Every structure is written in structure tokens, then in C-alpha cells.
Amino acid sequence: MKVGTLIVGSGVAATAIVQRLLEKNPQASILLLEAGDRIKTMDFGVWQNYLLTGSLPYTPYDDLNYPQRDAPGENASVGGTELPLRGGRVFVYGGSTMHWGGWSFRLKPEDFQLKTNTGQALDWLFGYETLEPYYCQAEDYLAVSGDSADKTVPRSRPYPFHEFPFTLEDKPIVTAMEKLGYAYGHLPIARRGISSVPSRHAPCQTTGTCKYCPFGARYVASNYMDDLRAWNDYPNLDIKLGAIVKSLRMDGKTRVAGLTYVDKTTGEAVLVDADRIIVAAGTIESAKLLLRSKPDEWPKGVGNDSDMVGRHIITHPYFVFTGALPTNPLKLQPEMNFPTFVTRHFDSPEEQAKGKFMLIAPPDTVPIALAGQMQGGQTRAAIDASIVGSNLLQVHGMIEVFGRFNNRVTNLPRLNHLGMEETSVDYTKDSGFDDRMAEIQKHVTDIYEAMGGTLSSKPSISWRVDHAASTCRMSKDETEGVVDADLRVHGVDNLYVCSNAVFPSIGSINPTVTLTALSLKLADHLNDAGAQE
């Protein structure tokens, strides 16, 4: 089999690239290979079950936990700091957009010059101004609702949908921001609104079950890929599910010839030739594919002569501060399932060298759970008293950490429960991380006091790999990274990586809008280069 463009993965990067390529050339020959299965989206029965039990249909496609004493588990964490894989990514058609939260931030201009400003990691190979038009397109593509008047990050055109107003639950933290003089704003969120631009996708109904939206108002890549198939005439677009890519095949050192995958249904190995290959399989799997592809010309893995592939892995430590709100006369309680408040006050050039951070008021800032109280047999009087009385008060956030050579991912020589190569994660946090968190806690303590609450303890911190990045970072040459400014693997003319893996740094914010912008930029590059390489 021979195709024009072969894409490994079916998440937001793959889907955005496919759409842009087909807009230019509806006859383009494109094949997507996805290791996972299809999860039915927008199904009322599945949604209802999630509402009542919290059970999501795609969790069987998460990683298992690392091995424990009494449970075999899978993968390995071999560093000093555990980066949980389970729940951080989903191996299904549509990729991790199946479960993403939709927080849709742009990086700030200084994020593109991390090394110049701080000596850490690498600079991006282009500046914010180069990506800005693509940020606009990415926000349109993902259907982001945001505050177009927000000056936090420069923008050349409005969001496609206007912002969600602050919930009443945001009142304590907004009050604190005003008292302390900290900048704050509306959290840009990928929830479709209503505008004069026609769309086949439904607007958000503020139903509060965003991990499984019954309407498809939160972007899920498989819904958009299905649209491409169902509503358009793209005769040469094809998708193969249950296709586990084993290795790349080369035609000499500088050209990739194709790849080999295993069809999960038949167990057979299938060879596909391609004019060009885009590896869009996420930060970890993209690096692992390059590493386990070891033709004679690349004995250490494709693109890995300088031992850069899989290195420098970073993610966002996500911290949860919990304190007490002495009384709750406004009966603050969760009314939404996504945050509407963010402060990027500490996501600033002044904080960059120490690690920028952002703070949000979560949708369960005051985590009252009515159904649980009633199901637990509490009386109405007890519930009423608990609502207006003392309650927990939460503030969440994320902090930037920097890539280190010794932090890496590699393949393990065994298969996980889905038939894919297991992962070894070797990560150790910087020695100064705990001190930085102590600094952040001082700031958050001030915020709690200004909110009229009290912070009770240190935060809980999750190092889960949701925002993992930088394992194939872009660089001027192969001695520092893996891909060039066009996301082409150094030394291979027709092989690209498009995932968070190419980010030299991730700032303190969610990466998906930046990845989408990069994907659209790559598609334009490929379109400019001609239909085929």
C-alpha cells in the first residue's frame, strides 16, 4: 500500500492538519493510523451513566497504574519523581481530546525566549508574532469562548465566541485579586457558543458534564474527523483504527519510506509506504516510535544520532490548595464544570527564571456535593446547614518546570494491556522545586486571607503527564533537539513530528491551543511545499 501523507495518531494535531491539507487539495491521499478504538460520543445513555456513576466510557483506554506490590500494572517509573501516566492520556480515536478540559490559553511572547531570558532549556525557533495568526485560527477551529478585550496576551482578532461571565463562586477570589492588585481575567475555554458563523456543532448548554458532553460542544477530534468523512467528498482520506505502529522504515538515511503497523483485529503486520510521514502520537508515543525505529542508517533510533529523542520531558505540576471558608451566606456551590476565572499575574517575565505559575478558581471552589449528601441519608436541615456553614475553599494552579537532559522516556520490551510498547519514565524534579512551591504557598496564603478564608496546609501536587512535552524539541540542529522550525526531523527530508513533543518549553499554561496553531502552521508549510514531498 502507498499513500501520500501518512499520519500516526488521530488527535487534535492530526485532525487539524488533515482538514487544512484537504481544504487545499480535496484529492489528497491521506491515511491516519490510530492504535485505539472508537468511543461513541454524544450518546445519551452513556452520558446519563456518567452523570450518575462518574464512569467514563474511555477510561479502559487509559494507561494502568505503575506496578504495585499487589497489582502487576504496567510501564515503569524509574526516576526520583513519579510522573503518573494513568489518566494523563487516552488511547482512542480522537486521542486525548476525548478527555481534555478545553482550557485554551496562548503562550506569552516571553515564553518563546526562555533560554535568552533565563538560560533554561531552549528558545523557540520563531517568536510569538509568527504564531499569532495561527493562534487566531486555532481558536476558531477549537471554538474558544474568551474575552477579546483581555490584554494579557496580544491578539489581532477577537475570539470566535464571547467569554463566560465569572460564576458567583469566583466572588471570593475576584475580591482577593482586587484587594491585592493582581491582574485577573476570564479563562478562555473551548466551548462552542453561538455566532453568525454556521456550524454543524452544537453550542455549550452549560450542562456541567464536560468529560462526556452530550452535545459535542467541547472539541473532540474524532467528531471533527467524522465530519470530514461524512459531509465532504474526500475520496482519498482513510482512517485505520486498531493500528499499532511498530517502526518506521527508511529509504537511505535522509528519507522515510513508510512504516510497519500491527492490525489489532488480525494480528498481522502491515507495511505502508508513504511520500511523507507525520508522527502526531503525543509527546511520549511520538518519541518512543522514533527511538524503536532502528534501521541501519539510524542505529540509535531515527533522528537520534545526538541522543536527544525522548530527552528533556517536562509536564505541569498541577497543585491544589485547600483551605476553609468560615461561612457561606451566598450558598456558593458548583454550577459549572469548567473554571471561568484565571490569574496570570505570576505568569510574567519577572517570574520566568523561577518558574511562572497561574491560578484558577476551579468549578468546585466550594465543593458542595448535593447528591452525595442526599444519597448518604442526610436530612434537609442538615444539608441546608452544611451549605451556609463552613466549607472547603479551593484554589488550583500550574507551574512551569524546565527540561533536563536526564529526564527522559524510553520503550520497555513488553506490551501494555492495549498491545502497545510499555513506557519507562525517568524523571526527577529539580532540587529547587520544593522551595519554589513554598514561595507560591506564601502568595496563595495572602490570597486566602484576602478571600476571607484560611489556607490549611501544603498543596497536593500531581505530576501527571497530561501536558507532557519537549521530548522531540525544536532546535537549530540535531545537537540540541530533534526537529527544525518546520517540525521536520533533523536529517530526514520527509518525516515530521507534530505534538507537544516539539515544544522547547510550555510556560505555565495548557498546551493544546499552541499545538493546534503549530499543526495549522505545519499544514500550511506542507501545502506550500506541494501536495506531496
Next chain:
Amino acid sequence: MQMYQSTVRHPLSPEAPSVTDPVDEAMWNLFVAIGPYWKLTDDPEPYRLRFRTFMEDRINFNPIYRDYYEFAAKEINKLIAQYGKEKTYTSIFSGQYTGTPSEPPSWLDLIRLYVSGEFIGMRLAFGGFRNFGALNYCGYFGGANIQGEPVPYRTIEEAQK
């Protein structure tokens, strides 16, 4: 090459049967009783059709729910005959499942877990949550965020007016 694999995993079965009218009536009465027990002021009558559809959805999702509903109807009717409605519903709503892995759930536990507990969740999501002070709730179709229209949840701005 196929777009879709042949083994799509999805639990819905088009062959699943619905609930009988007597079971439906017993379950509806249990659902309605949630209101007086927790002093909810919303009228349940507008939820009647959605409630029936909800039970059908649960059975379609997992056919054992038909047995849960039939079993619950039988046991609840027996209790009502012996103790009356108020005591029966109070005994169901005032407790919670407290079983352990080594101890199988009692019949009352089953009703609380799979029937009355889920009915409570749906009653809140249909609109019962409003009794506790909010304008929106997880599972409630609050409506879209349309510029110039009322916001479908409580906002700081509205509270300041």
C-alpha cells in the same frame, strides 16, 4: 481499508425491553416521594416523561436495571402494605449503603445503590437542585451563553445588581 473497526465497543442493545406499567408506577411514586422527604418545592409532574425515558435508558445501557426496578417495586409495595408509604420511603431515604467487600449488599442496599440513589441524582439534575440556592447544576441543561441574554448560572455581576 475500513474507516471503522468491526468491533466497536458500545453497551447499548436495541433489543432491551422496557419496564411494565406497575413497575413504572411504583418507581414514579418513589421518585415523587423524594420531594416531600427533602422538602423540595419543584413540581415533579413535568419530569414524568423524562423519568420514564430515564429508566428505559438505564435498561438499554445495562439490562440488569430491569431486574433492579422490578425487584425494588416488589419490595417497596410489600413494605408499603405493612408500614405505609411514609415509613417505607423514610427507611429507604434515611439510610445509605454501608456494605463491605466481604459482605454482600442487602436488598435495601441494592435499592439505595441502583434505584433510589440514582433517582435522587436525576431529581436534582431535572431541577430539584434549585431548592438549595443555585441556578445551574451538573446534569441540568442550563442553556447556552448568549451575549445579551440572561446567563444560565449565578454570576458575580448579577449578584451585585
